[in-house]
Amino acid sequence: MSNLPFPIFVQNKPVDPDNKRAALAAVGQCRFYPSTCSNPSDYAEFQDICAKNKEQALVDTDTPETKDESKKLKKKYMKQGVAMASKYLRQTLQLDVSIISVQVVLEGKHILETDGCLVACMLDAGCAAIVVDGLNLAALDAAKVPRERIVAHFSSSEAATSDAIQAALSFASCISVELSNNSLETVDSTLSLVTEQSDTVDFQLTAPSSDIVAQIISQSKASVGLVDPSADLLGSSCIACMKQSDRQDGLYATVVCTRASEALGLEYSSKDSIIIALESGAGIYCSRSDGTTTSSENKAAQTLHRLDLDFHGDALRFTVTQSSGDDAKNGNGKPSTVTAWGTPTGIRHLEDTLKDRLQSAPEGSYTKRLFDDPDLLRDKLVEEAQELAEAEDFDEVAGELADVMYFALARATKAGVKMEDAVAELDRRTRKVTRRKGDSKAFRIAAGNAILGKK
Numbered sequence: 001m002s003n004l005p006f007p008i009f010v011q012n013k014p015v016d017p018d019n020k021r022a023a024l025a026a027v028g029q030c031r032f033y034p035s036t037c038s039n040p041s042d043y044a045e046f047q048d049i050c051a052k053n054k055e056q057a058l059v060d061t062d063t064p065e066t067k068d069e070s071k072k073l074k075k076k077y078m079k080q081g082v083a084m085a086s087k088y089l090r091q092t093l094q095l096d097v098s099i100i101s102v103q104v105v106l107e108g109k110h111i112l113e114t115d116g117c118l119v120a121c122m123l124d125a126g127c128a129a130i131v132v133d134g135l136n137l138a139a140l141d142a143a144k145v146p147r148e149r150i151v152a153h154f155s156s157s158e159a160a161t162s163d164a165i166q167a168a169l170s171f172a173s174c175i176s177v178e179l180s181n182n183s184l185e186t187v188d189s190t191l192s193l194v195t196e197q198s199d200t201v202d203f204q205l206t207a208p209s210s211d212i213v214a215q216i217i218s219q220s221k222a223s224v225g226l227v228d229p230s231a232d233l234l235g236s237s238c239i240a241c242m243k244q245s246d247r248q249d250g251l252y253a254t255v256v257c258t259r260a261s262e263a264l265g266l267e268y269s270s271k272d273s274i275i276i277a278l279e280s281g282a283g284i285y286c287s288r289s290d291g292t293t294t295s296s297e298n299k300a301a302q303t304l305h306r307l308d309l310d311f312h313g314d315a316l317r318f319t320v321t322q323s324s325g326d327d328a329k330n331g332n333g334k335p336s337t338v339t340a341w342g343t344p345t346g347i348r349h350l351e352d353t354l355k356d357r358l359q360s361a362p363e364g365s366y367t368k369r370l371f372d373d374p375d376l377l378r379d380k381l382v383e384e385a386q387e388l389a390e391a392e393d394f395d396e397v398a399g400e401l402a403d404v405m406y407f408a409l410a411r412a413t414k415a416g417v418k419m420e421d422a423v424a425e426l427d428r429r430t431r432k433v434t435r436r437k438g439d440s441k442a443f444r445i446a447a448g449n450a451i452l453g454k455k
């Protein structure tokens with residue numbers, strides 16, 4: 001994907017619909033400063049997370065007599081810390097880390113006093129990277145995570161000397177520099193210091209012109225973070241970074257898809273419609289016939305999660321969730337629960353069928369039987385999982401996998417969980433840095449065997 005400028009929340013709340021900033025992070029990436037970007041009670045919540053990590057770091061696992069107990073305690077604190085951080089990101093800041101790359105700016109003292117535990121905690125909770133003062137080499141070292149997950153930040157171009165950048169690059173694959181003068185010369189000189197192919201530089205700008213943003217982003221390795229931008233500035237800067245549309249009306253083709261990457265339709269975007277989409281957090285597009293943005297009716301129909309620019313820089317993808325209910329219409333009067341190409345197939349079709357069965361099922365529906373009999377559903381899940389585990393040839397594995405998917409989807413549908421929710425969880429897990437041992441659980445095996453034995 002091509003690069004778009006991203007918001008840096010220094011003073012502003014990341015999600016703020018009242019001030020027309022409902023979905024700025026939908027550009028795919030954002031950075032936030034926990035100490036200043038929201039109200040004091042939110043910061044207190046973040047400090048509780050730091051305190052929990054400190055508790056984890058202080059557990060003594062060196063004393064042989066108490067080693068096992070201490071390890072358990074450490075693991076317990078770790079899980080508690082990750083749960084607190086996940087809640088803070090998702091509920092308090094309303095950032096969906098499963099679909100956007102979220103960077104959190106951490107103070108060196110918090111990293112050092114938690115012996116790096118806070119870093120692992122924030123990354124396990126779904127943050128894509130942590131941002132640390134590039135001059136604080138002790139904190140960068142104490143973070144103890146792969147350098148791809150660390151951004152070394154310099155609060156001025158004067159601080160980002162050649163020596164300082166080289167030192168920081170031992171720990172971080174991304175350098176971030178605050179550009180107070182918006183000087184393109186500084187951009188060039190900084191970029192020339194970062195020679196490794198995969199290393200990058202973020203330039204942090206306050207209220208720049210969209211031309212400057214486009215010029216910086218056109219350089220390879222460079223990204224731009226905008227400090228507390230309005231939707232207008234961010235949207236205009238995004239458009240400035242895109243290639244000119246080859247359509248006469250200047251609109252950009254926009255593929256609309258679900259979180260599970262199913263294409264729902266093709267729409268068109270203009271600068272105005274992108275800005276309104278970022279302001280409102282809805283799937284808003286531009287009409288090809290009269291150039292107007294789609295109606296407020298549409299705002300209720302699609303929640304915007306993310307927009308991406310394609311490799312060529314002239315087509316967009318909007319990832320949305322459509323509100324369910326056959327009466328929900330999008331701006332073109334099409335039912336929102338089906339794709340522009342008619343009835344879906346595959347997993348989406350099965351999911352829709354199962355949802356229907358929950359409302360009303362025909363005589364003899366097996367799915368209804370499963371919904372009405374939780375014990376049967378549990379037993380079938382165990383049975384089909386075992387059959388999948390023991391299947392041997394290609395066809396057998398495919399068939400058993402289909403069975404497992406059917407029963408698993410029946411279980412999920414009964415609980416109101418959608419495939420998209422599982423996809424979000426899988427995406428969130430890709431950010432984890434710690435690995436669990438993952439042994440099988442004896443009591444679960446015994447329970448499964450009891451089910452299989454009674455057949």
Ligand SMILES: N=c1c2ncn([C@@H]3O[C@H](COP(=O)(O)OP(=O)(O)OP(=O)(O)O)[C@@H](O)[C@H]3O)c2ncn1[C@@H]1O[C@H](COP(=O)(O)O)[C@@H](O)[C@H]1O
Pocket residue numbers: 350353357361364365366367368402403406
């Ligand atoms: N994908 C499935 C599906 N997979 C399995 N099953 C049923 O699950 C039951 C148990 O499956 P088993 O493999 O154990 O079959 P079995 O015959 O009991 O045992 P074996 O002989 O295979 O060992 C059978 O009645 C299967 O028909 C399914 N039943 C329904 N669906 C889908 O769900 C939709 C709605 O189904 P109804 O609710 O029945 O209308 C259907 O249109 C399908 O798309």
